[in-house]
Amino acid sequence: MCELLGMSANVPTDICFSFAGLLERGGRTGPHRDGWGITFYEGKGCRSFKDPLPSCDSEIAHLVRRYPMKSTAVIAHIRQANRGGVRLENTHPFIRPWWRRNLTFAHNGQLSGFRQALPLEQGFQPIGATDSEWAFCWLLQRLAQRYPKRPANMLTAFRYMARECQHLRALGVYNMLLSDGVYLLAYCTSQLHWITRRAPFGKATLIDSDWVIDFEQETTDNDVVSVVATRPLTQDEQWHSIPSGHWVVFKQGEIVARSRF
Amino acid sequence: MCELLGMSANVPTDICFSFAGLLERGGRTGPHRDGWGITFYEGKGCRSFKDPLPSCDSEIAHLVRRYPMKSTAVIAHIRQANRGGVRLENTHPFIRPWWRRNLTFAHNGQLSGFRQALPLEQGFQPIGATDSEWAFCWLLQRLAQRYPKRPANMLTAFRYMARECQHLRALGVYNMLLSDGVYLLAYCTSQLHWITRRAPFGKATLIDSDWVIDFEQETTDNDVVSVVATRPLTQDEQWHSIPSGHWVVFKQGEIVARSRF
Numbered sequence: 001m002c003e004l005l006g007m008s009a010n011v012p013t014d015i016c017f018s019f020a021g022l023l024e025r026g027g028r029t030g031p032h033r034d035g036w037g038i039t040f041y042e043g044k045g046c047r048s049f050k051d052p053l054p055s056c057d058s059e060i061a062h063l064v065r066r067y068p069m070k071s072t073a074v075i076a077h078i079r080q081a082n083r084g085g086v087r088l089e090n091t092h093p094f095i096r097p098w099w100r101r102n103l104t105f106a107h108n109g110q111l112s113g114f115r116q117a118l119p120l121e122q123g124f125q126p127i128g129a130t131d132s133e134w135a136f137c138w139l140l141q142r143l144a145q146r147y148p149k150r151p152a153n154m155l156t157a158f159r160y161m162a163r164e165c166q167h168l169r170a171l172g173v174y175n176m177l178l179s180d181g182v183y184l185l186a187y188c189t190s191q192l193h194w195i196t197r198r199a200p201f202g203k204a205t206l207i208d209s210d211w212v213i214d215f216e217q218e219t220t221d222n223d224v225v226s227v228v229a230t231r232p233l234t235q236d237e238q239w240h241s242i243p244s245g246h247w248v249v250f251k252q253g254e255i256v257a258r259s260r261f
Numbered sequence: 262m263c264e265l266l267g268m269s270a271n272v273p274t275d276i277c278f279s280f281a282g283l284l285e286r287g288g289r290t291g292p293h294r295d296g297w298g299i300t301f302y303e304g305k306g307c308r309s310f311k312d313p314l315p316s317c318d319s320e321i322a323h324l325v326r327r328y329p330m331k332s333t334a335v336i337a338h339i340r341q342a343n344r345g346g347v348r349l350e351n352t353h354p355f356i357r358p359w360w361r362r363n364l365t366f367a368h369n370g371q372l373s374g375f376r377q378a379l380p381l382e383q384g385f386q387p388i389g390a391t392d393s394e395w396a397f398c399w400l401l402q403r404l405a406q407r408y409p410k411r412p413a414n415m416l417t418a419f420r421y422m423a424r425e426c427q428h429l430r431a432l433g434v435y436n437m438l439l440s441d442g443v444y445l446l447a448y449c450t451s452q453l454h455w456i457t458r459r460a461p462f463g464k465a466t467l468i469d470s471d472w473v474i475d476f477e478q479e480t481t482d483n484d485v486v487s488v489v490a491t492r493p494l495t496q497d498e499q500w501h502s503i504p505s506g507h508w509v510v511f512k513q514g515e516i517v518a519r520s521r522f
Contacts, residue, residue: 042313042348042349042350043348043349043350044348044350044388044389045348045349045350045351045352045388045389046349046350047309047310047311047312047349048308048309049308049310050308051308052303059324059328060324060328063320063321063324067320067321087303087304087305087306088303088304088306088307088308089303089304089305089306090306091306096358097357097386097388099386100386100387100388101388102388122405122409122410123384123405125358125360125361126361127305127306127358127361127362127363128305128306144383144384148383149383
């Protein structure tokens with residue numbers, strides 16, 4: 001299995017603290033040694049760093065942890081391979097264009113019989129060999145079929161994708177993060193937690209290292225930052241669990257849509 | 262205008278030396294201060310580093326220069342913006358999937374009347390505001406129209422794209438590098454040079470810094486490495502110029518197709 005990390009914020013925020021916690025699980029405190037990746041949005045553009053090396057040994061990961069890239073939407077992933085070899089093309093997140101936006105996708109879980117259940121047409125072929133990228137291509141294909149014209153409100157497209165995830169859930173474990181740089185959709189079938197931080201800010205300690213942060217020192221009163229992770233990253237805060245088959249959409253740090261749970 | 266750098270090699274080769282020369286032109290010895298980017302292929306996967314900051318000031322660029330990532334196909338670009346603001350989404354190279362491959366594209370030049378001359382359909386919309394990304398989307402659209410099934414030999418698709426570049430040349434200055442990780446197509450309308458290095462290897466000195474390299478020490482007798490650049494990067498080697506309206510395709514360091522010149 002793998003671990004997911006996502007962030008949605010109303011002001012450009014660095015994710016160094018949370019990413020450091022995730023990295024520890026990439027071979028040191030966790031078994032996810034088969035690569036890692038992170039995508040930061042800046043406006044309509046985004047940049048990704050990824051490596052098939054364990055994140056705890058990766059020079060590029062250390063740069064990302066050290067160098068505070070500020071973003072309002074981030075998706076990160078550390079991998080413990082099941083389907084698809086330990087190669088760069090199988091390393092999450094995956095990115096594809098859709099209606100003048102970059103869509104970024106990361107998955108934790110494993111799907112069975114996906115090639116038969118999710119046939120793909122021209123233009124929606126995966127590059128690597130993972131069930132994850134296949135599922136992403138299928139979601140994009142559904143999206144293109146449903147919206148031959150760009151939807152007036154992209155949130156309707158995210159609601160549509162969240163509902164379509166039911167078909168993926170039927171094939172196995174499917175925890176997913178998906179973003180266009182504005183919205184961040186978290187879909188859960190087994191394990192996914194979120195926390196929203198806002199004033200008054202407090203202190204937090206990483207579970208996977210002894211890094212303590214005082215968010216009060218790092219933020220202004222208007223900042224709203226939500227973090228989504230497979231397992232809670234801090235030990236002294238209250239994280240919320242998303243129940244199986246449910247989903248949450250964040251925008252600028254706030255929840256803007258969710259299934260009823 | 263911008264500057265382009267590409268590499269094609271028969272063994273995974275680091276591009277630190279050539280990239281260092283290019284970086285100097287990104288704000289120090291050259292005026293290209295509006296961002297930079299580089300894409301390295303590893304198998305079917307690829308990874309990009311990009312920044313809207315000048316490359317000579319970019320911490321990420323320094324990592325890329327320091328950290329020898331080995332690849333058989335690389336495309337890099339430093340930007341002096343004309344169309345499209347200095348933003349991440351306007352920073353080359355651009356990457357799009359096509360038939361289970363990542364296609365990577367970078368352009369030097371400027372096109373006029375491209376929106377009218379190159380209409381784009383659904384699925385081929387640019388994300389940023391550059392003429393370059395628009396031209397890339399149009400090439401992909403032509404490719405999808407011409408090859409509704411994957412061509413048996415991808416070289417035929419590269420030959421087709423090279424011919425289609427005539428339409429882009431009619432709109433202005435269009436120097437381009439395009440790769441799928443196997444083939445590297447260099448198309449020239451004003452300025453593009455290449456060199457192929459093979460045994461016996463010699464020494465070379467960067468034009469833009471005092472770095473001298475002895476390729477003999479860095480290679481084996483079987484290595485073949487071609488480098489393509491807007492302007493020659495070294496002062497003591499013989500670079501070849503591609504004439505206006507002509508093109509060359511490299512694979513594993515060797516020329517495998519070219520227009521007659």
